[in-house]
Amino acid sequence: MAHIKPGSAATGTPQVAPLRLPGWGAALRRQSMVIALLLGFALLLRERIAALDWVAIGAAFAQVSWLQWSFAALASAGSFAALANYDALLHRALGTAQPPARARRAGWVAIAISQTVGFGLISGALVRWRMLPGLSLREASHLTAAVAASFLAAWTLLSALVLIALPLPLAGHGVWAVRALAGVVLLAGGGLCALALWQPGIKLARWHLRLPTLPVMGRIIWLCLLDTAFAALALWVLLPTGSGIGALALYPAFLIALGVGFVSGSPGGVGPFEVALFALLPQGETASLMAAILAWRLVYYAAPTLLAMGALVLSDLARPDRARPLLVPPAPALTPHLARLVAQSNQPELGLLHQGEHMVLLSPDTQGGWMVGRTSQALVGLLDPFGSGDIAQFLAQLRMQAHDEGRMACAYKLAPRAAAIARRSGWHVTPVAMECWLDLAGFTLESPARSGLRRKLRKASKAGVTCALEENPNLHELSQIAAHWAQARGGERGFSMGRYSADYISEQPVIVARLNGAIIGFASFHTGHSAWVLDLMRPAPDAPDGTMQALIVAAIDVARANGAARLSLAALPPRAADIDGPARKIWDRAEKGAGAAGLRQFKMGFAPRLSPRYIAAPNRGALMLGAADIARAIHAPPALHAASQTPTRAPSEGQIHPPARAPFKSGSHSS
Known part of the structure; x- marks a missing residue:
């Protein structure tokens, strides 16, 4: 089916394009x-x-x-x-x-x-x-x-x-x-x-x-x-x-x-x-x-x-009055109003909006919103709604908007409270991930559960790896490392996961790992009032063992110094053994995927606390198809818009900029 661009409809003036009529x-x-x-x-x-x-x-x-x-x-x-x-x-x-x-x-x-x-x-x-x-x-x-x-x-x-x-x-x-x-x-x-x-x-x-x-x-x-x-x-x-x-x-x-x-x-x-x-x-x-x-x-x-x-x-040819659209279209730079709503929320991952591929579904009074993404089959509400507004009302709005677009409605990575409301609203709900997070006030490397982490940090320190927050990292070097990383893994993941672009990463605090002055890896984070969330983590091919662990520990110290109470290592798929029903087979296959075991081992090495995240849909069929389509969108995302590939340093109201922080050596954190 050919796609029709609605641009001419916005002007109110019929734009006549030449139509090929069949000849005699x-x-x-x-x-x-x-x-x-x-x-x-x-x-x-x-x-x-x-x-x-x-x-x-x-x-x-x-x-x-x-x-x-x-x-x-x-x-x-x-x-x-x-x-x-x-x-x-x-x-x-x-x-x-x-x-x-x-x-x-x-x-x-x-x-x-x-x-x-x-x-x-x-x-x-x-x-x-x-x-x-x-x-x-x-x-x-x-x-x-x-x-x-x-x-x-x-x-x-x-x-x-x-x-x-x-x-x-x-x-x-x-x-x-x-x-x-x-x-x-x-x-x-x-x-x-x-x-x-x-x-x-x-x-x-x-x-x-x-x-x-x-x-x-x-x-x-x-x-x-x-x-x-x-x-x-x-x-x-x-x-x-x-x-x-x-x-x-x-x-x-x-x-x-x-x-x-x-x-x-x-x-x-x-x-x-x-x-x-x-x-x-x-x-x-x-x-x-x-x-x-x-x-x-x-x-x-x-x-x-x-x-x-x-x-x-x-027929009346007068142009009809159009209702104000509820969906704010994708844009790398948020409007001042949306930027304020995002900054006031307690969901740092809303920084994903700066990627420029997701929309915002606004509440009727525009004082609340929900980050929404499109897959080929579904309209997906990501994370929890933010700002003011009833979650049940947002679920109804999402379902209505999805119906209007001929898509399935789906909610992805809901927190337990929002998932419970979705279940009471008649939606089918199932666990989809476990968020791994650290309580920064009580975090210490001396815990017996983190003995493996201490060994990794000693290796990084012995190799001479240093990690520090850099306000203006060399984007060319970071781009090279990100490109090598993506090429080695068959491309980047997307949709609910950030993808590297110069403009996108310039909105985040970036912890850089160096060896003899050369950049060998970096990690970027979404930041909020009281929490940081890991977004991109890209090691160079020759990065010594323990480099990624050193980057996270450096970020823990910087986040704690800036008043954050918790740091999230993002989510892991739930263990298949913990799931009942047909979904168990899906997660069993996910556990056998390339890199799944290593990622789990890396995150669990920090002995994090675990919080479940859920996927929800109005019926079981939509839940299964929506989950499959989200998986496809994550593993095979479309190319990013060209605008998001170009560095733009000009700040706009409400954009998040990391404060200045002191460098940090990974060696000081090893036992």
Whole structure:
């Protein structure tokens, strides 16, 4: 699905981009293909077509009762209600900023007109452009193509499901052959869903295809079911009582005929739809079936088209008032208001906002917020909400915003209190990490539990390693060390973890390790009023054993001297042995991952205190898919925005700058 940039919508002035319209040659070639397809069906069924009795058809048409007309009209309205929601759903997924009611109105009008007059991609795009102020013609074209492609994909999967449950013999093949073919289609659809989860962006030559999220896919299939079921019901109620065609018998044949008409490109599928339906339904009274189809075309095509044309003429082109967005977009430099809220919170890890890839979900009074990140499938609230505001209200806001974007709602690394509130709000909650933290007032190297740490520090001291806080470290040297580190490990982790960039690290206190004057490693920290949190830790390839431990101990002394009460070594995955249920297998695999054992050994060498952190989602399915998508986002993050790669030393209000501190030698901390 192509991505639509909403930039033109913000200006309020329609920006007309050139739209390629098919030339006469292309149009004639397409229509010749339609005619050839129709002639092919006609030759196959020439005897049945020749036997049509138009007098009998007229008589059968006259027998359609007003009650049948009324039920058919109601069913048609239900179908168009589902059709309208295709547009509302895809507007949200593509981020066009169009109000849902306006998107639905433009959607059903565009579909009603385009399915009747033909040239669906062109006529549908023109109608949407006419009815949606602020949407460019190019954007309207992309949206129309997305609606058509989404319907076709959903119709394919839905038809496969229906043919497995209600099989029809097709083209002389038996029921089991049809079921086998439908099964292959479903397997392909399952592969597409897996691709959407693990590789949502696909590059084909110069084209970049971005698949919809799994929630959007599921909703499109549901809307397709409602749309086609109501449309088939509208036809079925118009059949005479003695036709012998049941609703369940009609539906699979109707689906196939509808697809044939859609692919043919003829206006309303006229011709291919009728021929396919005659071929798929059992031999019976042809006149009554043809009369029902004619009546159905009046109630399902002609009447909606007349209503749509009236709506198009009377449509109000005034730009609607837009509600103030609740999401503050990503930016490396926080606004003064957000900077104050972040500085007043007791969550130093909110410094991750300076990475420039996460948003803030604001409370209605804008006095509170929640750091929010997007993965391919989920909208994720990171850590706890900050500032004023009820946590349960933030959970409801996150869920609503995720629904509007066609994503799953998920909360990641919640503290125990927030996790308990999420559980009381009906969310499913499970442990996801253990935060390792040190009480700085009582921290001492003399503890028996830290004997291994003392050995590491002695090695670093013997090698001549010194560690100190440096206010203006050489960014070029740090960048080289970070690049070597990332290359050796197949890239940096991201999403909930900081990534090295010159601008980002300039916002943090950095403890630098040197050997004979050369930088051999560094560690950076998020800082708050009473706590420090470890963020980046990058050793050089030739750093002596114990260098990283020396960096942390140096940071402990500097943090304690500046009034911090605790220092967090960040989080570790929970031990698989401590987890019950299906999640145990996930963490068992994580424990066997590269470097997992070494990281656990490093952090536990400080004998930290442990506090659980939780992941939460509205239901178990969203919890499992959200966790898998977060894992993918952490291990394969997208490239950082170019702005975050450039050093910018100019401070802005509310940005955190480390105070000046004295250097420190690691040797003085070894026993």
